[in-house]
Amino acid sequence: MAPAFLGFSSLSPLSYKSFSSDLPGISASPSTIFGTQLKLVEIEQTHLSLPISFKSNSVLRLKASMEPPGLTQELTNSKQESIIGTRNGSDLFNEMKHRFLSFKRQKFLENLECYENLAKSQAPKFMVIACADSRVCPSYILGFQPGEAFVVRNVANLVPPFENGPTETNAALEFAVNSLEVENILVIGHSCCGGIRALMSMQDDVNSSSFIRSWVVVGKNARLSTKAVASNLSFDQQCRHCEKESINRSLMSLLTYPWIHERVTKGKLSIHGGYYNFVDCTFEKWTLDYEQSSLREESGKYSLKNREFWS
Known part of the structure; x- marks a missing residue:
């Protein structure tokens, strides 16, 4: 209408x-x-x-x-800017509507039986923890179809240790592992991560009420490790190192959850890391070697296996 x-x-x-x-x-x-x-x-x-x-x-x-001419011009310009903003917003939702209807015609209706089954239950093999960055969409870059991956996204794809208390990330972990019984957890980091840059820029002696600081401090051990081994590198290079180091620290944090640790020791759950470089469109994948890794995340002792580089 x-x-x-x-x-x-x-x-x-x-x-x-x-x-x-x-x-x-x-x-x-x-x-x-x-x-x-x-x-x-x-x-x-x-x-x-x-x-x-x-x-x-x-x-x-x-x-x-x-009013004097200057004020009249200001009112006119303000009115025009408001019009442009509203029109652009309307266009964005019109485009979204067309994309949805295209999805319905070309995918939903053509695979109706599949979507009817998904409406009754889900049994994903993967849980994915990825960054909230708009350039990193796990389903888009890895081709996950509906029902294949249970996905949670947060700033800098961090996993807080069990003792830190409840967050939306470990709530999703609990549901995915205990209720859905996923077989794989994949933590995906990425290039040019603003959250990791905020972590690396953080000053230890500065008190702040920033929500971002309060969250990224979860990755403090990755930051300390990076500063220790890459202090001679440029800040950008340190951030790049920390982007990958924080993934592995998150893999170790996963083992602090009793119900994750139990399933990993029984061979029912595997923990993986991934790194998406959207500058040159490459993807690195690896698996945490539980048998060779220390249970104390602070120790930084972890071992990786099955490393692959996709380019």
Whole structure:
């Protein structure tokens, strides 16, 4: 249905009357409604993406006429910027609508039986912990289909240790491991990570109420390790090192959860790391070697196996 503010043709006679009553000197008769004075208002109104009453429009024009030219120009520019912003937002959702309908036609309806089964239950083999960065979409880059991966995303793809207490990340871990019984947990880091950059920029002696700082401090051991072994490198290179180091520290943090540790020792669950470089579109994958890794995350003693580089 076309929005009522796109033109007068979509307004009922009652609407004409209510709008015209707000304007002094304009009657509700048809000859006056389509007169010159109201046509001017109509022309201005068609440039708006949100409905504004004629009364407020007329008051705005009257006020602007009494102000100096500079203020009038400011009001005009502000109005235009608001129009552009609203129009762009509308276009974005229109595009989203078309994408959804395309998905429904080309995927949902063509694989209806599959989606009907997914509506009843899920049995993913993977749990994925990835960064919230808009450039890193696990399903898009790794081709996960609906029902194949239980995904949680947070800033810098960090896994807090068990003793840190509840977060949305370990709540998702508990559900994925204990209820869905996933067979693999994959922690995915990535290049140019803003969360890791914030972690590496953090000053130890500065108290801050920043939510970002309070979260990324989870990766403090990865930061300390990076500073210890890569202090001679540039800051950008240190961040790159920490992006990978934090993944492995998160793998060790996973083992601090009793129910994850139990399933790993029984061979029912494997823990993996991945690193997506979106600059050159490469992906590294590896698996934590539980038998050779220390249980104390602080020790930094971990061993990796099955390393692969996809390019």
